[in-house]
Every structure is written in C-alpha cells, then in structure tokens.
Amino acid sequence: MIGGRRWTVTAGLILTGTIAIAAVAAPFIAPNAPNVLFEDRSFAPPMRLHIIGDGGLSAPFVYRQVLEDRVGGRFRSDVDTPLTLHWFSGGHLVSVPSGQEPLLILGADAIGRDLFSRVLFGAQRSLAVALAGVAGALLIGALVGGFAGSQGGRTESTLMWFSDFLLALPGAYLVLVLRGLLPLVLSNWEVFLLLASLFALTAWPHAARGVRAIISVERARDYAEAARAIGAGPIRMFLHLLPAARGFLALEVVLLVPALLVAEATVSYLGLGFPTASPSWGTLLQDAASVSALSNAPWVLAPAASLFLVTLGLHLVNPERAPRV
Amino acid sequence: MARSVLAGLIVRRCAAAVVFVMIVACAAFLLVRLAPGDAATDLQLRVADPAVIAATRARLGLDQPLTTQFGRWLVGLAHFDLGQSSTFGRPVASLVTDRLLNTAQLAGLALVLATLVGLPLGVMSGARPDSWLAKCVTTVSLVIAACPPIIATLILLWVALLTGWLSVRAGSLALPVIALAAPVAAMLERIQSQSSAEAAHSTSVLAAAARGVPSSRLTWIHATRQSLRPVLGVYGVVVATLFSGSIAVETITDWPGLGRLTLEAVQGRDLFLVSGCALAGAVLIAASNLAADLLRLAIDPRLRSAT
Numbered sequence: 001m002i003g004g005r006r007w008t009v010t011a012g013l014i015l016t017g018t019i020a021i022a023a024v025a026a027p028f029i030a031p032n033a034p035n036v037l038f039e040d041r042s043f044a045p046p047m048r049l050h051i052i053g054d055g056g057l058s059a060p061f062v063y064r065q066v067l068e069d070r071v072g073g074r075f076r077s078d079v080d081t082p083l084t085l086h087w088f089s090g091g092h093l094v095s096v097p098s099g100q101e102p103l104l105i106l107g108a109d110a111i112g113r114d115l116f117s118r119v120l121f122g123a124q125r126s127l128a129v130a131l132a133g134v135a136g137a138l139l140i141g142a143l144v145g146g147f148a149g150s151q152g153g154r155t156e157s158t159l160m161w162f163s164d165f166l167l168a169l170p171g172a173y174l175v176l177v178l179r180g181l182l183p184l185v186l187s188n189w190e191v192f193l194l195l196a197s198l199f200a201l202t203a204w205p206h207a208a209r210g211v212r213a214i215i216s217v218e219r220a221r222d223y224a225e226a227a228r229a230i231g232a233g234p235i236r237m238f239l240h241l242l243p244a245a246r247g248f249l250a251l252e253v254v255l256l257v258p259a260l261l262v263a264e265a266t267v268s269y270l271g272l273g274f275p276t277a278s279p280s281w282g283t284l285l286q287d288a289a290s291v292s293a294l295s296n297a298p299w300v301l302a303p304a305a306s307l308f309l310v311t312l313g314l315h316l317v318n319p320e321r322a323p324r325v
Numbered sequence: 326m327a328r329s330v331l332a333g334l335i336v337r338r339c340a341a342a343v344v345f346v347m348i349v350a351c352a353a354f355l356l357v358r359l360a361p362g363d364a365a366t367d368l369q370l371r372v373a374d375p376a377v378i379a380a381t382r383a384r385l386g387l388d389q390p391l392t393t394q395f396g397r398w399l400v401g402l403a404h405f406d407l408g409q410s411s412t413f414g415r416p417v418a419s420l421v422t423d424r425l426l427n428t429a430q431l432a433g434l435a436l437v438l439a440t441l442v443g444l445p446l447g448v449m450s451g452a453r454p455d456s457w458l459a460k461c462v463t464t465v466s467l468v469i470a471a472c473p474p475i476i477a478t479l480i481l482l483w484v485a486l487l488t489g490w491l492s493v494r495a496g497s498l499a500l501p502v503i504a505l506a507a508p509v510a511a512m513l514e515r516i517q518s519q520s521s522a523e524a525a526h527s528t529s530v531l532a533a534a535a536r537g538v539p540s541s542r543l544t545w546i547h548a549t550r551q552s553l554r555p556v557l558g559v560y561g562v563v564v565a566t567l568f569s570g571s572i573a574v575e576t577i578t579d580w581p582g583l584g585r586l587t588l589e590a591v592q593g594r595d596l597f598l599v600s601g602c603a604l605a606g607a608v609l610i611a612a613s614n615l616a617a618d619l620l621r622l623a624i625d626p627r628l629r630s631a632t
Contacts, residue, residue, distance in 0.1 A: 167562065168614060169349070170606070172568075183361065315470060
C-alpha cells in the first residue's frame with residue numbers, strides 16, 4: 001500500500017511538473033506564435049510525425065499539408081515533400097525550415113492558428129491566474145481563519161458563520177455574477193487581476209475553515225499557553241499558531257488549483273474572461289462549442305485534455321483526501 | 326422531551342434557511358443597483374434621444390433613489406411579486422420559475438444518479454480494497470474525478486457525435502445529467518470508500534463478525550450504517566458544486582436553466598430579474614441543505630443527542 005502510494009505521488013508530480021515546465025517555457029517550446037493566422041489552415045488536422053522515409057529510418061520529419069477541398073475542409077499529406085524537423089534552431093525547440101509550412105503538432109483552430117502553441121501559451125495564462133487566485137485565497141483564509149481561531153468567542157462564530165454562508169453559494173455563479181457586473185471590455189492585465197481577485201474572494205472560506213479548526217486546537221496547547229503567559233499579543237499569538245496550519249495550506253493548494261482552473265475555463269468559455277487574442281484554456285474551448293467543429297476537428301478538445309491532465313496530476317499528488325469538484 | 330428538542334432544531338434550521346434566502350436576494354439587488362450601468366445603458370448606445378432614455382428610466386423606476394426602489398421591491402416580495410423583467414418584458418416570477426424547475430430537474434437527477442452509482446461502489450471498494458474490482462473502481466473514479474462538468478460534457482458530446490450512443494438533441498436530458506453527475510459520483514465513491522474501510526475495522530463490526538453475522542451483511546448494513554456520516558456531511562457542498570457545474574453544462578447542451586438566465590440578466594442589468602434568479606437559486610440551495618440536514622438527523626441518531 002505504501003509502495004503503491006509513493007508510485008502514484010511520483011506520477012502526479014511528474015505530470016504536473018511537466019505541464020508547469022511546458023507552460024513556463026511556452027515561448028521556447030511552441031513552434032509558432034499563438035496569434036499568427038496560417039492561410040488555408042482552418043481546422044487543419046494534427047501533423048503526423050514520421051521516422052521511416054524512403055531510405056529507411058531517418059531523422060523525424062513531417063509531410064507538407066495540402067488543402068484538397070476548401071468547402072469540405074479536407075487535407076492530404078504531400079508525400080513528395082518531407083520536411084525534416086529542425087531542433088533548437090531560431091529560439092524554438094522544434095520547427096520546420098522557415099519560409100515553408102507551419103508545423104501544426106495538434107492541428108489548427110477555426111481560423112488557422114496553431115493549436116499546440118495556443119494551448120501552451122494558454123497554459124501559462126490559465127495556470128498563472130489560478131495560482132494567483134489560490135495565493136489570494138490562502139492569504140485571506142489564513143488571516144480570517146487564524147484570527148477567528150486565535151480569538152475564539154463571538155468573533156470566531158461570526159467569521160465562521162460568514163464563511164459557511166459563502167461556502168453554501170455556488171462559486172461559479174458568484175464569480176459570473178460579479179464578473180458580469182463589471183465592465184466587459186478590459187485590458188489583459190485588468191482581466192487577470194479581476195479574475196484572480198474574484199477567485200480569491202470566492203475560494204477563501206475553504207482555507208479559513210481548516211485553518212480555524214487547526215488554530216483553535218493549537219490555542220489550547222502548552223506552547224501557546226506559555227506564549228500568552230509571557231505577554232504575547234494577538235499578532236504574536238497568530239504568528240506562533242499559524243505554522244501549525246502549514247501542511248493543511250499545502251494540501252489546499254492541490255485542491256484549489258484544479259477548482260480555479262475550471263472556474264477560469266467556465267468564465268472564459270462564456271465569453272467573460274480573456275479575449276481570444278490572449279489565449280487561455282477557457283477561451284480555446286470556445287472552439288469546441290460548435291457541434292460541427294467537435295465532430296470534424298476533435299483536436300479542439302486539446303485544452304480540455306490539458307485541464308484534465310493537470311487535475312489528474314494534482315489529485316494523484318494528494319491521494320489522501322477526496323477531490324473537490 | 327426529545328421530540329420538542331428535535332422540533333426546535335428543525336424550526337431553527339428553517340429560520341436559518343429563510344434568512345439565507347433573504348440575504349442572498351437582497352445582496353443581489355444591491356449589487357446590481359450599485360454596479361456601473363443600468364437597464365437603460367444599452368438603449369443609450371442605440372438611441373441618442375435623451376427624452377426617450379429618460380422616459381424608459383422613469384418607466385422602469387430607475388430614476389428613483391436606491392432606498393425607495395429597494396423598499397418597493399421588498400413590499401412586492403411580501404406579495405410574491407418579483408417585478409417585471411426589463412429585458413424580457415415579462416413578470417420575473419413566471420420566467421424564473423420555469424428556469425428554476427429546469428435546473429432543479431437537471432441537478433436533482435444528477436444528484437440521484439451520482440448517489441446511486443457512487444455510494445455502492447464506494448462501500449464495495451472500501452470493504453475489499455485489495456480486490457482487482459476495487460482497484461478498477463478506484464482508478465476509474467480517480468480519472469473521472471479529474472473531469473469537471475465542463476470537460477465531461479464536451480467529451481461526452483464528442484463521444485455521442487462519434488457513436489450515436491447518447492442523444493445530442495437540445496432538450497434531451499441524458500447527456501447533461503451524466504456529465505454533471507460523473508465527477509460527483511467519483512467524489513462520493515472516494516469518500517465512502519475511505520469511510521467504509523475505516524468502519525470495517527471498527528470494534529462494533531468486529532463484535533458483529535464474532536457473533537457470526539455473514540460478511541455481506543457486515544459490509545452493507547453494519548459497516549455502512551456507521552460510515553455514512555462523512556458522505557452526508559459533504560452533501561451541502563455537493564449541492565453548491567452541482568449548481569456551479571450546471572452553468573457550463575446548460576450552456577454547452579442548450580438546456581434552458583437558471584444559469585443562462587442569470588448571466589443574461591446580469592449583463593442586461595435587469596435588476597428585478599437578477600434578484601429573482603438569486604432568490605430562486607437561494608431557495609433551491611436552502612431547501613436542499615435543509616433536506617440534507619434532516620436526512621442526516623434521521624440516519625445518525627448521534628447528532629440528535631449532540632445538538
């Protein structure tokens with residue numbers, strides 16, 4: 001059992017770590033810029049990587065894509081012109097010789113942008129806004145929960161009543177209503193800050209409840225008693241007691257990041273998040289909204305798959321507790 | 326004596342539910358009223374004539390001060406009159422009731438499905454964690470728990486388009502219900518599995534085993550009775566979760582629920598409609614939480630003596 005648990009934790013860490021590194025290194029890994037439109041590449045399928053050419057085994061190459069039927073959106077591989085992949089050239093991990101075809105590892109979206117590159121840049125934005133939201137939620141949660149736990153009495157019950165009240169509300173509704181009340185057209189940074197703060201404001205009660213429970217137990221222990229006896233004030237007491245909640249807060253990151261990634265996806269999918277020129281996983285999923293795109297170009301689900309992998313990885317890291325959906 | 330304590334408890338919970346609903350509805354009203362823009366803003370962009378705009382604002386009562394407007398709305402509320410929607414031109418009450426019933430149907434069916442699938446599987450995998458069946462269930466539920474409703478809906482939609490197993494017509498309920506229920510079922514399975522595994526080693530189950538109670542009865546009755554508490558404890562959160570998830574599911578599958586209506590109302594700054602939606606949603610949440618509380622009291626006698 002212990003051995004099995006270790007194995008899944010390692011797998012989870014590798015999975016999330018890989019995606020995090022891919023997100024940070026997006027400008028290097030992505031073969032194309034996220035917003036370049038490639039002509040005649042609307043819903044182009046993913047290119048297949050070949051390693052066996054005419055003369056047997058060769059360096060990895062792809063075939064040129066040719067648009068065969070514009071109305072039906074059919075493509076064929078031009079087997080006469082293999083394009084050998086270039087590694088570590090021009091500041092990109094992998095690319096095809098410049099001036100020729102775009103390298104479309106995951107195919108193209110509705111207007112011919114490279115989906116793989118957009119998913120990578122989207123990972124950057126989605127993960128960043130979720131992490132910022134989690135940081136805010138943990139900060140507020142630790143302050144409110146810590147304050148409630150170390151004060152006790154009426155302060156404690158009022159603050160916990162308020163966080164229970166917020167917990168009973170559906171978070172997605174809360175975020176959407178608050179977002180809908182604010183101006184629709186904002187700059188990228190404004191959207192980022194706004195979403196991160198809305199996420200923090202709706203997610204903090206989860207952290208606050210746990211921190212309060214831990215602190216109110218700690219408060220009765222000898223070291224807390226001793227600190228109080230030598231005259232520690234409320235702030236010093238808070239700083240003394242808070243480290244006891246470290247483990248809990250770390251677990252909370254693992255539970256809240258997937259929840260906030262989903263929140264970002266929902267808000268952006270509904271058109272209230274990032275604009276399409278600055279891709280996030282939610283805005284990318286808008287392409288999957290049309291039934292015809294979904295059945296003809298299932299690669300538009302790539303952002304959903306990425307979201308799934310991050311969530312799965314984080315759940316694997318923390319097999320002890322049931323996931324929060 | 327015990328009965329009056331229980332009755333008092335129920336009355337307190339009901340009162341708390343009413344307070345909850347009122348706070349949510351009033352907060353929604355005040356938020357929309359204080360947010361930038363109102364129902365005439367859209368008109369302002371299309372019609373330049375200030376007289377027309379002023380007339381609209383007067384008709385909608387937007388020229389009144391906040392306190393008058395709020396007071397009138399509260400008086401209306403006491404008569405079950407939620408006002409007129411400025412975007413739809415219909416009474417809010419009828420508009421909201423339709424949508425509320427749709428969302429309640431979707432979320433309710435999802436809750437039932439998740440419970441019927443998740444709980445028995447959890448009891449099973451918790452009772453024999455080393456059997457291959459339990460390992461399969463654990464793996465599958467770990468995967469499904471990582472598929473939030475927005476992803477589950479898109480993937481099911483894609484599978485349905487490929488294979489034709491599920492109807493993708495608007496108004497067909499199977500796909501949205503399954504998509505909404507799947508991650509919740511997985512979550513319930515995980516919680517119940519842990520709790521069942523703990524209960525299987527408890528002294529009371531051990532004593533029952535010593536008396537010669539057959540093992541299936543031990544698992545499904547003795548251990549389950551005392552292991553339901555953690556699952557019942559999360560039902561309040563599950564209701565909020567189903568509500569959150571329903572927005573994405575309703576949008577993708579074109580199910581006319583409360584989520585879409587709320588969003589349209591907020592964007593149109595439809596004051597009475599937003600408040601009506603908030604009221605309706607809060608009623609549904611409060612009612613489900615109340616039901617979950619009562620269920621908990623009925624199943625777990627320990628809670629009755631504790632409070």
